[in-house]
Amino acid sequence: MTEAEWLKALEQRHGAELQQNFSSAFVAVCGLGGLGSNVAISLARAGVGTLLLIDFDRVDISNLHRQQYRVSQLGMYKTEAMKQTLSEISPYCNIITHTVKLTEENLSLIADCGIVCECFDNAECKAMLVNGVTEGYPEKYIVAASGMSGLHTGNSITTKKFGKRLYICGDGMSDVNDDGTLFAPRVMLCAAHQANTVLRIIAGKSEV
Amino acid sequence: MVKINGEELNVTGKTAEQFLLENGYDIKRVAVELNGDILPKVQYECTILQDGDSVEIVSFVGGG
Numbered sequence: 001m002t003e004a005e006w007l008k009a010l011e012q013r014h015g016a017e018l019q020q021n022f023s024s025a026f027v028a029v030c031g032l033g034g035l036g037s038n039v040a041i042s043l044a045r046a047g048v049g050t051l052l053l054i055d056f057d058r059v060d061i062s063n064l065h066r067q068q069y070r071v072s073q074l075g076m077y078k079t080e081a082m083k084q085t086l087s088e089i090s091p092y093c094n095i096i097t098h099t100v101k102l103t104e105e106n107l108s109l110i111a112d113c114g115i116v117c118e119c120f121d122n123a124e125c126k127a128m129l130v131n132g133v134t135e136g137y138p139e140k141y142i143v144a145a146s147g148m149s150g151l152h153t154g155n156s157i158t159t160k161k162f163g164k165r166l167y168i169c170g171d172g173m174s175d176v177n178d179d180g181t182l183f184a185p186r187v188m189l190c191a192a193h194q195a196n197t198v199l200r201i202i203a204g205k206s207e208v
Numbered sequence: 209m210v211k212i213n214g215e216e217l218n219v220t221g222k223t224a225e226q227f228l229l230e231n232g233y234d235i236k237r238v239a240v241e242l243n244g245d246i247l248p249k250v251q252y253e254c255t256i257l258q259d260g261d262s263v264e265i266v267s268f269v270g271g272g
Contacts, residue, residue, distance in 0.1 A: 034272055124237055126272075127236060128236075134246040134248075135250075146266065162246060174269065
């Protein structure tokens with residue numbers, strides 16, 4: 001598959017103008033667990049031009065029940081495993097990886113992207129990233145997630161907008177520390193809300 | 209009166225930080241929208257809630 005063939009296939013489905021916008025977009029996916037692995041795959045499939053993948057962790061057997069990794073990738077850094085997977089889905093997507101824990105101190109790693117996806121699992125890390133981006137990089141959009149654990153109804157997962165450039169997907173309530181665990185479909189629902197929001201922002205549809 | 213998460217509350221004159229602490233919020237887990245803009249965390253302590261303000265508080269929960 002040549003790059004021209006791949007682009008033509010995307011343009012046939014999305015239209016040339018929208019695809020041009022997708023191709024020139026630069027999106028950061030912060031955290032590559034259940035949310036981030038699904039968000040990254042959706043965005044790569046849509047032909048987003050550049051993805052920045054940030055995660056410090058390795059693929060563990062306990063991740064396989066909901067995260068987009070395979071047995072053959074156990075032990076790999078999630079950044080490397082996801083880059084490998086994306087290369088089979090969208091080989092001309094420009095993938096940049098940082099195998100680090102994103103904190104307030106190294107937040108400048110996301111300085112060049114236009115849209116940031118918060119895909120962490122820890123509540124304090126989520127709040128840190130959302131507040132860090134809205135304060136330090138007010139020109140960026142940030143698409144976060146809160147509340148997707150348990151086997152609650154999928155119909156409670158929504159996308160809400162706060163301020164001018166912050167979106168939060170999820171039910172806002174279900175905490176994995178109360179529910180005990182997460183299930184692939186409900187996490188995917190939330191990740192799909194995030195990826196859909198990113199594509200809508202790129203398409204100029206900034207309202208929810 | 210201040211509208212907080214859709215509810216009219218008599219908390220005019222309190223700082224955002226006072227309101228959060230008195231109502232059991234964990235400041236490390238929240239994002240606060242005040243009148244359509246995200247309030248920087250460094251301003252929680254000095255932002256005094258005014259009559260007619262509209263506040264949305266998001267308290268993040270774990271899982272991802």
